[in-house]
Amino acid sequence: MIDDDGLEELATEELAKDYTSAETDDVAGAKIWSVYVSEAEKYDQALVESWTSDMAGLLIFAGLFSAILTAFLIESYKTLMPDSDEEMVHLLTQISKQLSGIANGSSIDALPPPPFDPPMSSLVCNLLWFISLGLSLSCALIATLVQQWARDFKHKSEMRSAPVVRARIFAYLYYGLRRFNMHSAVEAIPLLLHFSLVFFFMGLVAFLVPVNDAVMILSLLLLGLTLTVYITLTIFPLFSFDSPYRTPLSSGLWRGMQYLKGTWRGRHDMRSRPRDSMVDTMNKIAVRDSKQRTIRDHRALCWTVRSLADDFELEPFLEGIPDVLWSTRGRRKAYDQHLKVLLRNPEVRLLSRLQNFLRGCDSDLLPQEIKNRRRITALKALWAIATLPHDSGVSLEPLEPFDFTVFSLVLPTALPFKVAYYQVSADAVLQLNAVLALLRGVHDINHGYLDEGQRKAWDTYSRLSPHDLSFRLEEIVARLNRLPRRFMQASSDREIVEQLGDLAGHLPHDVVENVWRTSCVETLNSLKSALIRMEHDIFVSFMIDAATLESWPYEFETTRKIFDIDGSSISVDMAETFSTAFDSIVSEQTRRQSYSPHADEILAILLDICGKAMADDVAYYPLNLTNYLMTQTASDSAVLKKCDNVWLCSCLTAELVARQHDSSPLSARVIEGMWRVAFKVAQHYLWPSQPHASSQTPHPYQRALEALHHAASPSHTKLSTTALIQTNILNAHSSTVQRRHKDDYNEAIYKIQTRILLKSRAMVDDSQSGDRDHAGSELSILDLRIAILSDFISGCAETNRLPYNALETAKILMNVLPCRPGVTASQQLYFAKSLHATFSDGLNDFAFDLMEELVTSQVFSAYWEGPKTWGTLHEYRWLDDPQAARTFYDWATRYIRICDKALRSSRWFNTFERLDEIRESVHIDLAD
The missing domain is CATH 1.20.58 (Methane Monooxygenase Hydroxylase; Chain G, domain 1)
Structure with a gap:
């Protein structure tokens, strides 16, 4: 039993534990409460003060x-x-009367003093x-x-x-x-x-x-005026919450009014009684979205910029511009009009302030760290402002006039990386902004000032006078002259500018007005084409500059989307610009002896545009495509993942045709590049989950096979590539996506069949096999797959050296083969004799590796699954021709006997164990 003292001690201990636990919890929450203390201290300090x-x-x-x-x-x-003076007068009067009465002998009684009221x-x-x-x-x-x-x-x-x-x-x-x-x-x-x-x-x-009555009336009027003003000041803030005038009665009167309203509404719903104070109501009205709030915001921002006297004060404001226009999720639209007001207001001149701020970064009075920080701030702000959409939503908000010399003062290559990282994007978007502004001006003129015969579809547009049209042309010429010098340098572009100047300066006094208008429209159309070409040049320059950086430039993906370059809308002539840019980047990256990841992505973007623009036309194929594909880092590049591989094959085919009589290593490198492209396409067929881009037409593959056939390169460089391209044609023919090109693929397959039959008949004795398969006059897709593999295996024995990437090629050729009967007898015999010719004598690592790929592939998957499954897999065994099976069995028996002693302790032992299992399966089938 526990006595009272024991209970008291136990309770004390429990309380101590609770206190200790609470104290520990409070320490853990100190950081949270410190935030409350900080905020409460600010509020209480302001309240007390x-x-x-x-x-x-x-x-x-x-x-x-x-x-x-x-x-x-x-x-x-x-x-x-x-x-007291009146009392004295009263006494003196009384005394005077008494003295007078004494003198007259009469007596006068003393009068009491008058009562005081x-x-x-x-x-x-x-x-x-x-x-x-x-x-x-x-x-x-x-x-x-x-x-x-x-x-x-x-x-x-x-x-x-x-x-x-x-x-x-x-x-x-x-x-x-x-x-x-x-x-x-x-x-x-x-x-x-x-x-x-x-x-x-x-x-x-x-x-x-x-x-005095007059003074009293004046004071009364002053009192009435004071009370009237006081009452007005009391009531006025109840209706205008932005009023600075109020009295202490205003709050009480407001609460009374709210109480009466709440009481009236409370008859129906007690929850409808308003509880907001005047300050709460004012806060809600101040932040409520309305036209008045927008006007107030505009005025406030304009005043803010005007009050920022120097660059030190302007810098924080510029730092906030990108955040109000862009977020990690994309464009913010709430502040578009605010920024446009700052740009258009002549008293604010935000763009001019930005340019002067950027020029001030070159001052020798500032430390280098501050220069870089301010330049980055200005570049980010310029990039964000240049992406503002126009009110029409079609183009960007024009930033004119903008002085591009602020960028030419310091080239990106001479800037620190952190600064160049921003300048590349800002310069590109600003140039695009200027070009789009010109395009919009040309578009407006072409749609508004056509003559009567040309403007049938534009009757809704008003036709301005020649003087107004001339004025618009002068504006365009002035804008063109403000562009960077590297633009409009071509002779044709300069002629367009001169023609516009002449048309603007010579009004139609002595010529027919319609003729003059027609000349204006034709010149503007020529200018439009030049501006579109200029837009592409800006994009290409941006890509080249971005590839030279160590990482992605500032907002690269957003900047690229702003250009909105679609290869399908680009002519073949304009596509040459992108092809040339690809070659330039490859040359620069090769000089560095490495491809940065973002440069690889940029190359993929450029080639993707070229592929969509040129389609089957490869008049301007990239000259450095082979050099790129043969680099070690480009083996699994973004180009092969994202670009149309068939178009890449067309480019390499065009280069190979140009080198048709060239037996130098350069021609062989082109073929090796074709192998990489074909290998990527074949991989996609085997593993569809891999990224892949390819067109549907088979014509590029046919041209590639013709070019490979006539190429002067050694056969070992052509064998692997030819086999893969032929396999890709068969894969595409089997795909349901290619049904609309079925006839074209049938023609391509017929040409493959013709070549394969010539080779197979040279090895197979037609007198023995021709009766069983109609002399091999027609081959199925399965026959062609077996024949391509047989041709490749036999080619490995014919060439003096190994084919290019022979094992990778063999793996593709073997794994695309379905395991099922139906192969003609001649192709079965061709396959068996190809194995006999290739693996009869060679005891080398390549032969063993190739054999390992063969016995583990789908070709013999029905032959080595084990005795338990022979019965179920027997129907999938395709080597059913007795002569072909006997040839295969004799070869396997002889090959295992030759290699037996050398392979017992090697890593290929399991491979030959499986080959022996396949040989026994073939033997059982022969016995049956």
Whole structure:
């Protein structure tokens, strides 16, 4: 049993544990409460300071007012007592009468003094003034107390330093203020002084009643005017919440009105009673989306920019521009009009300020770190502003006039990487902005100023006078002259500018107006083509500059989408620009002896545009495509993943045709590049989940086979590539996607069949096999796949050296073969004799590796699954011709016997064990 002392000790221990646990929890929450303390301290500090300053002003006014009022009271309170001078006059009068009576011998009784009755005006005056004095002194007293309470509140809240304790003291004291309505009490204190002042004026009127009617009326008018103004100031903020005028009665009157409204609505729904204060209502109105708010925002931002006198003040504002226009999720549209106002307002001149800010970065007075930081800030702001859409939503908001020399002062290559990272994107978007502005101007003129014969579809447009059209042409010429010097340098482009200048300067006085208008339209159309070509040049320059950087430039993907370059809408002539850019980047990356990941992506983008623009036409194929494909880092590149592989094959075919009689290693490298492209396409057929891009037409493959057949390169470089391209044609023919090109593929397959039959007949004795398969006049897709594999295997024995990437090629050829019967006897025999010719004597690593690929592929998957499954897989065995099976069995028996001793302890032992299993399966089939 536990006695009372034991229970007390146990309770004490439990309390101590709870306290310790709570204390530990408080320490863990110190960071959270410190945030509350920080915010509460700001609020309470502002509240205490406002109360203290308000009370100080009230004390000063109350003191001065009380002193003045006391001076008036000194004079006015006398009117409440009998006048001593009147009493003296009364006594003297009484004495005079008595002396006169004595002289006459008569007696005169003493008259009592007249009763004293203060006038009503004096009573009212003194009553009001004494009330006023009392209110004034009470106001001073309460103001003094409020100052003391505020200091005491501040002192108590700062006594403790621990965040949790201090936070709870803050909360305890603050909610005490709310509980006892101290906010309302402090707001009511000035009312005492206001009432005191009103009572003073009312007493002043009463004081002047017996003095002078005119002065009294004037004072009464002043009192009425004061009360009217006070009442107006009290009521006005109830209807205009942005009014700076208010009195302490305004808040009370507002609460009363809200209470009445709530009471009326509360008859139907108690929850509908409004509880917002005047400040809450003002906050809601201030942030409510409206036309007035937009106008206020515009004015505020314009004033802000005008007030930023130097670059140090302007920098923080510029830093915020990209964030209000762009986010990680894309464009923000809320501030588009705000920025446009800043750009269009002639008093703000934000674009001019930005240019001057960027020029100031080249000052020698600034440290290099500050220069770089300011340049980056300006470039980010310019990039964001240049991407603003036009009000029409068709193009960008034109930034004119913009001085592009701010970029030419320092080239990107001479800038630090962090700065060049931003300048590349900003320069590209600004140039695009200028070109799109010109295109929009040309578009508007072409659609608005055509002559009557040409503007049938544009009757809704107003036709301006020749003078107005000439003025618009002069504007376009001025814009063209402001472009960077590297633009409009071609002779044809300069002629267009000169023609526009001549047309703008020579109005149609001596020529027919329609002829002049037609000349304007034709010249503008030529200019439009030049501007589109210029847009492509800007994009290409951006890509080349981006590839030279160490990583992606600033907002690369967004900048690329802004250009909106679609290869399908680009002519073949313009596609040459992108092909040349590809060659330039490859040359630069080759010089560096490495391909950066982002440069590889850029090359894929350029080639993808070329492929869509040229389609089957490869008049401007990239000259460095082979060099790119043969680099080690490009083996699994973005180009092969994203670009049309068939078009890439067409490019390489065109280059191979150009080198048809060239037996140098360069021709062999082209063929090796073709192998890489064909290998990627074949991989996609085997593993469709891999990224792949390919067209449907078989014509590029046919041209590639013809070029390979006539190429002067050694056969070992052509064998693997030819086999893969033939396999890809068969794969595409089997795909349901290619049905609309079925006839074209049938023609391509017929040509493959013709070549294969010639080779197979040279090895197979037609007298033995021709009767069984109709002399091999027609081959199925399965026959062709077996024949291509047989041709490749036999070619490995015919060449003096191994074919290019022979094992990778063999793996593709073997794994695309379905395991099923139906192969003609001649192709079975061709396959068996190809194995006999290739693997009869060679004891080398390549032969063993190739054999490993063969026995583990789908070709013999039905022959080595084991005795338990022979019965179920027997129907999938395709080597069913007795002569072919006997040839295969004899070869396998001889080959295993030759290699047996050498392979017992090697890594290929399992491979030959499986070959032996396949040989036994073939033997069983022969016995059956």
